[in-house]
Amino acid sequence: MSHAPYGSWPSPVDAALVAAHDGHPEALGAVGEEVWWTAPRPAEGGRRALLRLRPDAPAPVSVLPAPWNVRNRVHEYGGQPWAGAARETGGPLVVFTDAGDQRLYALEPDLDTAPRPLTPVSAVGGGLRWCDPLVLPERGEAWCVLEEFTGDGPGDVRRLLAAVPLDGSAAEDRSAVRELTDDAHRFVTGPRLSPDGTRLAWLVWDHPRMPWDGTELLVAEVDAAGRPGPPRTMLGGPGESVAQVEWAEDGTLLALSDRAGFWQPYRLDPDIGEAVQLCDRREEFAGALWKVGFRWMVPLPHGTLAVLHGLGTARLAVLDPDRGELADAVGPWTEWWPSLAACGERVVGIAAGPERDYEVVALDTATGHCRVLAEHHTDRVDPGYLPRPEPRVFTGPEGREIHAQIHRPRHPELTGPPDSAPPFVIWAHGGPTGSAPLVLDLEIAYFTSRGIGVAEVNYGGSTGYGRAYRERLRGRWGVVDVEDCAAVARALVAEGGAAPGRLAIRGGSAGGYTAAASLSDPATADLYAAGTISYPLLDLAGWASDGTHDLESHYLESLIGPLAEVPERYRERSPAYRAERIVAPFVLLQGLDDVVCPPEQAEALLAAVAGRGVPHAYLSFAGEGHGFRRAATVERALEAELALYARAFGFDRNDLAPLDLAAGREAR
Known part of the structure; x- marks a missing residue:
């Protein structure tokens, strides 16, 4: 030397090398057996592209050319900007938000048609913004978080859950958007619909709290017309932060709460609200909810859960909720982005390590084997x-x-x-x-x-x-x-x-x-x-x-x-x-x-x-x-x-x- x-x-x-590789994949999700995510494009004005990986494809493809920019400004930091649903005919139906006008669009990539606007533009303040959609073709709607400015000031805003028609009837008509909740709370997270469609769960919080200070988990009954009833608080409060909520296949609720000093997984009976801790480790199973739609946990078939956990790190593991036991995924990754998705028996996420860039990685829960699907690390x-x-x-x-x-x-x-x-x-x-x-x-x-x-x-x-x-x-x-x-x-x-x-x-x-x-x-x-x-x-x-x-x-x-x-x-x-x-x-x-x-x-x-x-x-x-x-x-x-x-x-x-x-x- x-x-x-x-x-x-x-x-x-x-x-120039640093700039060319600035940012990393985010907002990963599953559409049937396909895996979709957004990726940065610093050389294209900093836009985020939307990528699609089919099960039999050797590499992902970008489904939207420049200048489409799949990002939103909800809370200014943005939230989950897209979601999709698999269909028996016509290929997947995906909805996404574009950074340019903040509208929600519908995309049918297999039909080779241009994206269709689903929501209008508002000239009031910061306009209309949408995030963390849930695509429901059987209802003909996408249920989302709506951030609606009512004036020019940063505080002139209301937030609620809303249903956007998928037929485009609200593209120029705000009144065609169906409000699912009121704006009684200052902040709301995305909707989570129970497997049978009869219950809706979401999180809320209010000033002066930040979401890591205290949030509440709400549940409402949903009638046959898709109208939620009065919500009930199931978990959380001013001194308890619930970072995520999901539904299990059996109709129980899964939540990540820090009521014991660390964000840990719990199961709740939605009828009585009783919370049972699923893994008593003095570790974090969640993090700060800076973006609506972060997912540190995802339910898997047969009742297990994919979770992220650790102290100062976020490792992927499969949790047996009955025994409280964790089986860690093996690999060189020390950090997983809070964007987990389930594709059948596979858990898919975005992971990196001290010597590896963020990659799209899949864990086969049947074999315990991890492999990189896309965004492969290469030594620059x-x-x-x-x-x-x-x-x-x-x-x-x-x-x-x-x-x-x-x-x-x-x-x-x-x-x-x-x-x-x-x-x-x-x-x-x-x-x-x-x-x-x-x-x-x-x-x-x-x-x-x-x-x-x-x-x-x-x-x-x-x-x-x-x-x-x-x-x-x-x-x-x-x-x-x-x-x-x-x-x-x-x-x-x-x-x-x-x-x-x-x-x-x-x-x-x-x-x-x-x-x-x-x-x-x-x-x-x-x-x-x-x-x-x-x-x-x-x-x-x-x-x-x-x-x-x-x-x-x-x-x-x-x-x-x-x-x-x-x-x-x-x-x-x-x-x-x-x-x-x-x-x-x-x-x-x-x-x-x-x-x-x-x-x-x-x-x-x-x-x-x-x-x-x-x-x-x-x-x-x-x-x-x-x-x-x-x-x-x-x-x-x-x-x-x-x-x-x-x-x-x-x-x-x-x-x-x-x-x-x-x-x-x-x-x-």
């Missing part, structure tokens, strides 16, 4: 350029555990100078109620293959470790997350694994807040030599006062406290109001179409640091929202971040586009 300064190593993992570069992640548990303030994943620099031909340690970037994930999965990530390899380490910190408040760990952040956002990230950084330095004075912090969305809060906190401002802040939240009070979308508009009441009661806390923890403490150079990245963390948030920090002599650059991207999808955006953002570290850590590169940290602005 030759020696070369950390950060200067040549690497085939360039920004020599695996010697990829890091080998190390799951770690660090000790933080008050002796609390901090979970993290350490990705050390790795190169097949180079190592750093003798008796030296590499620079490290601390990554704070978004959410903040979320986590960093233990999977192959070319964006991480972009840095590690150049000699820069990455530490992903699942700070207190993260999912995957039980409700108590998740609730460490209650009232302490901007404190616990900042302390935990700093504790990991300092521990790496103390171990000799990271160079003192050559640490940076980065994050997007809530992680962008943590990064900015860390740069402006007196206890940590001197710890970091640089920071990358992407589509962040920076002015807490402004964000909580109609400064964001409806889903998260009350989120800070739990993370910070009620604004009317602790206004000083909102100001003290806002990076925009303590910018005088920032001394490290930073890059600020922002999508101009972001409605979750609007550009005004970034502009507030820019105004606060103006004239203070802190080197910084602002890159804004037209056409991008909350999170970047276009290949050109991902490339520019990565190269700007690396250019920042080159300056802050003191290494030379001649393969980067110029980044003027003195100018403070670079519009895109």
Whole structure:
């Protein structure tokens, strides 16, 4: 191995490669024996394609050409955008939402006809949005979640379950949409119809709760005309989160609830509501319900269940509910996306591992054998350029555990100078109620293959470790997350694994807040030599006062406290109001179409640091929202971040586009 300064190593993992493979398959489902899912297309404006894999086909096909974009904006983050039903003649009938106009469309791919609109366009506010459909050809309807804006404000909205005619009669007529429920609750999940069609189940919650705080499982009787009656609450409440509900073949309910401190599976009798725990493991069988339609559990024939479970991971297993026993699927996958489906005796899902991209994988429950169906992993570069992640548990303030994943620099031909340690970037994930999965990530390899380490910190408040760990952040956002990230950084330095004075912090969305809060906190401002802040939240009070979308508009009441009661806390923890403490150079990245963390948030920090002599650059991207999808955006953002570290850590590169940290602005 030759020696070369950390950060200067040549690497085939360039920004174009990362951008070309940004994102992964999602929204998987079964249509009879066929498997369908959506996949990213960064080079095509960031759209999501809809793919179809027939049982006898060697490869999937895209059923919709560009510019069709199978995605919706329910809750702004979107929900399950499609569903289908197999038919005896004419092939499958699929309904989907398109990102362009947010309408629901019908698609009959075997009839070679163009998609037919099923719902109208509304000019009021955010319009009409649909997600998590249930296709019912025998009823001539698709039952969905409807998000309907009634005004121009982010809170001028109602949500309910609705039935959309499949004949297109509602394509220009909102009144032809049949409302299945009222809008008594602020948020609803998709409909789940019992096997005999006589009962409907769904989940609801209300402000100020988020779905991981408390939800309710409702059940209503459905009459012969398809009209649900008054609902009954079967499970859940303000302090209990029910993340998913399904019907078993025998007509009982299956639910994932955290009433015992972890999301675990339960069976309920819909007549009396008695809940029986099916597997008493102190593990998580679900996660944060950021998107309507996530599925961590799916019923299988013969009464077993396919489930995802683990602590900090999500492994696939088959659960025998009578014995409470799990049989884990065998394979190299450590993380399964919450998008399980059943195809007869097979369980199909989307899985990845530390050395594998997300793939479409099928488990044959009769044999226990797993095989990749599509989206096969291929080594984009020599695996010697990829890091080998190390799951770690660090000790933080008050002796609390901090979970993290350490990705050390790795190169097949180079190592750093003798008796030296590499620079490290601390990554704070978004959410903040979320986590960093233990999977192959070319964006991480972009840095590690150049000699820069990455530490992903699942700070207190993260999912995957039980409700108590998740609730460490209650009232302490901007404190616990900042302390935990700093504790990991300092521990790496103390171990000799990271160079003192050559640490940076980065994050997007809530992680962008943590990064900015860390740069402006007196206890940590001197710890970091640089920071990358992407589509962040920076002015807490402004964000909580109609400064964001409806889903998260009350989120800070739990993370910070009620604004009317602790206004000083909102100001003290806002990076925009303590910018005088920032001394490290930073890059600020922002999508101009972001409605979750609007550009005004970034502009507030820019105004606060103006004239203070802190080197910084602002890159804004037209056409991008909350999170970047276009290949050109991902490339520019990565190269700007690396250019920042080159300056802050003191290494030379001649393969980067110029980044003027003195100018403070670079519009895109």
